[in-house]
Amino acid sequence: MSDALAEVEATFEFLESELGFTRDGQRRANGGFEVRYAKDDVGVLVDWYPRDPLTVWLVRLVDGGFPPKGKTEIRADSTLHxxxxxxxxxxAGCPETDQRSLNAPSAENARVLASSLRTCGESLLSGDTRQFDELQEHVKRRAREVTISHYGQEYARSLGW
Structure with a gap:
């Protein structure tokens, strides 16, 4: 069996060689892994843990570093990273990749995600961080809709919606 982390790193190497990102670390934990790439205010995190899909995250860096990742209560005034x-x-209006079906951290699944990242994230990966604002508004809009439908308007108002 090949090393999944090495395969993922090889697939996302274009971030370093073509776009000037630096690998900002990697780690193995809980039977899975994560690898980070950074350039100016933009980060890319690729992670996989058992029972989770191989996932690519676009990260709004804080002072050039990755902010803590965890559960974030999404409120109207939240800054998302x-x-x-x-x-x-x-x-970006790109075809959606069904990330939930990419359970194995294989080279093939990594290529599917890397291809989408390359196409859909071209401006963001080139340093145009305005797309972070669009992403934040998209996530907040979805969070508001889910909050209202599951918990009601009154609770949504308590979160600033």
Missing amino acids: YFDLGDLETV
Whole structure:
């Protein structure tokens, strides 16, 4: 069996060789892995953990570094830092990759995600960070709709919606 992390790193190497990103670390944990790439205010995080799909995150860096990743309560006044590739595909009008079906961290699945990132993230990967604002508005709009439909208008108002 080949090393999945090495395959993913080889597939996303274009971020370094073609776009000037630097690999900002990698780690193995909980049976999975993550690898980070950074350039100016833009980060790319590729991760995989058992029972989760191989996932690409676009990250709004803070002072050149990756902010803590975790559960974020999405409120009207929240500043979001992590956006998955599916959000980027929607905002950019690209065909959606069904990331949930990419459960194995294989070279083939990594190529599918890297191809979408290359196409849909061209301006963001080239340093046009205005797309982060579009991504944030997209995620907040979706969060507002879900909050209202599941918890009601009154609770949504308590979150600033």
